Amino acid sequence: MIATAVLAAAACAAGLLTAGTGTVQAAARPGVPAPETAWTGVPAPETAPPGVPVPETSWTELSGLSETWSKASKALLEPMVAAAEGARGRPVDCRRAKCVALTFDDGPGRYTDALLRQLAAYRAQATFFVVGQNVAAYPGILRRTVAAGHEIGNHTWSHADLTRLSAAGVRAQLARADQMIKAVTGMVPRLVRPPYGAMNAAVRRQTSRPMVMWSVDTLDWLHRDSARVTRKAVKSVRPGSVILFHDIHPTTVRAMPQVLKALSKRGYKFVTVSRLFGGNPPRLVYSGAGPGVL
Ligand code: NI
Numbered sequence: 258m259i260a261t262a263v264l265a266a267a268a269c270a271a272g273l274l275t276a277g278t279g280t281v282q283a284a285a286r287p288g289v290p291a292p293e294t295a296w297t298g299v300p301a302p303e304t305a306p307p308g309v310p311v312p313e314t315s316w317t318e319l320s321g322l323s324e325t326w327s328k329a330s331k332a333l334l335e336p337m338v339a340a341a342e343g344a345r346g347r348p349v350d351c352r353r354a355k356c357v358a359l360t361f362d363d364g365p366g367r368y369t370d371a372l373l374r375q376l377a378a379y380r381a382q383a384t385f386f387v388v389g390q391n392v393a394a395y396p397g398i399l400r401r402t403v404a405a406g407h408e409i410g411n412h413t414w415s416h417a418d419l420t421r422l423s424a425a426g427v428r429a430q431l432a433r434a435d436q437m438i439k440a441v442t443g444m445v446p447r448l449v450r451p452p453y454g455a456m457n458a459a460v461r462r463q464t465s466r467p468m469v470m471w472s473v474d475t476l477d478w479l480h481r482d483s484a485r486v487t488r489k490a491v492k493s494v495r496p497g498s499v500i501l502f503h504d505i506h507p508t509t510v511r512a513m514p515q516v517l518k519a520l521s522k523r524g525y526k527f528v529t530v531s532r533l534f535g536g537n538p539p540r541l542v543y544s545g546a547g548p549g550v551l
Contacts, residue, residue: 327439327440327441327442327443328443329443330400330440330441330442330443331442331443331444332443333443334400334403334404334442334443334444335443337403337404338403338404338406348532349526349528349532350535351497351526351528351532351533351534351535352535354526355496355523355524355525355526356496356497356525356526356527356528356532356533357494357496357497357498357499357500357520357525357526357527357528357533358383358384358498358499358500358527358528358529358530358532358533359376359381359383359384359500359502359516359527360383360384360385360386360410360450360469360471360499360500360501360502360530361383361384361385361386361502361503361504361509362385362386362412362450362501362502362503362504363386363387363388363391363412363416363503363504363505364385364387364388364391364395364398364503364504364505365385365387365391365392365394365395365398365399365402365504366391366395366398366504366505367395368504368505368506368507368509368510369385369395369398369402369504369510370398370401371510372504372510372513373401373402373405373407375510375513375514375517376405376407376513376517376527377405378514378517379517379518379521379527380527381517381527382406382407382408382527382528382529382532383407383408383527383529384407384408384409384410384448384469384529384530384531385402385407385408385409385410385504386409386410386411386412386448386450386469387399387409387410387411387412387434387438388412388413388414388415388416388434389411389413389414389415389433389434389436389437389438390414390415390416392434392437392438392441393437396441399438399441399442400441400442403442403444407529408446408447408448408529408530408531408532409438409442409444409446410446410447410448410449410450410469410530411431411434411435411438411446411448411449411450411466412434412449412450412452413430413431413434413451413452414429414430414431414433414434414437415430416452417430417452418452418453418455419451419452419455419456419460419463420451420455420456420457420459420460421455424459424462424463427459427460427463428463428464431449431463431464446466447466447467447531447538448466448467448469448530448531448538449464449466449467449468449469450468450469450470451468454470454471456468456470461540461541465540466540467530467538467539467540467541467542468540468541468542469499469530469538469542470499470541470542471499471500471501472495472497472498472499472500473489473490473493473494473498473499473500473501474501475489475490475500475501475502475509476489477502477503477506477508477509477512478503478506480508481506481508482508483508483509483511483512483515484512486502486508486509486512486516487512487515487516487519490502490512490516490520491516491519491520494520494523494525496525497533499530499533499542530542
């Protein structure tokens with residue numbers, strides 16, 4: 258029965274997100290108030306999104322996707338972000354400190370909350386490149402991520418290979434993810450990371466935002482081995498590294514306490530991608546050798 262209910266919720270979420278009119282379909286469940294305004298202006302993706310993950314959130318949470326609600330989210334989250342920043346004191350200056358940017362792609366997912374707790378234990382800031390569909394499935398997790406002061410980047414709506422899409426298709430993938438992130442957090446991400454790192458000049462022309470690649474690839478998605486992920490991250494890190502992880506794999510999240518501990522011991526400060534570049538990341542971030550290096 259529980260499985261049926263969850264699947265029904267997933268179907269609702271899918272219906273909500275793929276509604277051709279772009280309006281929120283709120284009539285499906287009795288007793289749930291309709292959002293105040295229709296959610297419009299979100300372009301449909303070029304291809305039908307593949308299976309939307311099973312949401313852990315309630316219909317009520319998903320049905321709040323409106324501009325009104327987006328503003329409320331921002332009003333709620335901004336003081337929390339400021340408090341999180343205040344608690345950490347002065348921002349790290351990566352021209353002096355040994356900084357590393359831990360980046361987590363493809364979430365939010367069911368292991369992200371555990372990761373947030375691990376990061377908090379080390380007062381570590383990270384950057385999450387989220388997939389729009391997964392934001393729709395786990396809006397509460399994204400809000401907690403933002404409230405903890407982490408940075409959010411756009412990783413497209415459905416994890417599309419942008420080099421295979423038309424210019425309009427690329428823009429739609431980014432815009433739809435932006436809209437969802439804004440609806441949930443009240444904020445639009447400043448950074449973009451193309452899925453698979455697949456990018457070309459045509460893709461880059463579709464956004465003026467920094468395209469953030471990485472300098473250390475842990476290959477965590479391939480090996481699914483915590484010890485191996487830890488070894489790779491710790492061995493390859495240099496001041497200014499941008500390390501690529503995926504928080505949708507439990508093996509990665511289980512590796513993080515060791516990664517955080519080992520890098521802390523070596524004097525690394527864990528900062529967001531924007532902080533790594535003094536708040537002003539360049540248009541293309543490869544970051545092999547340090548801040549400011551493309
Ligand atoms: Ni990805």
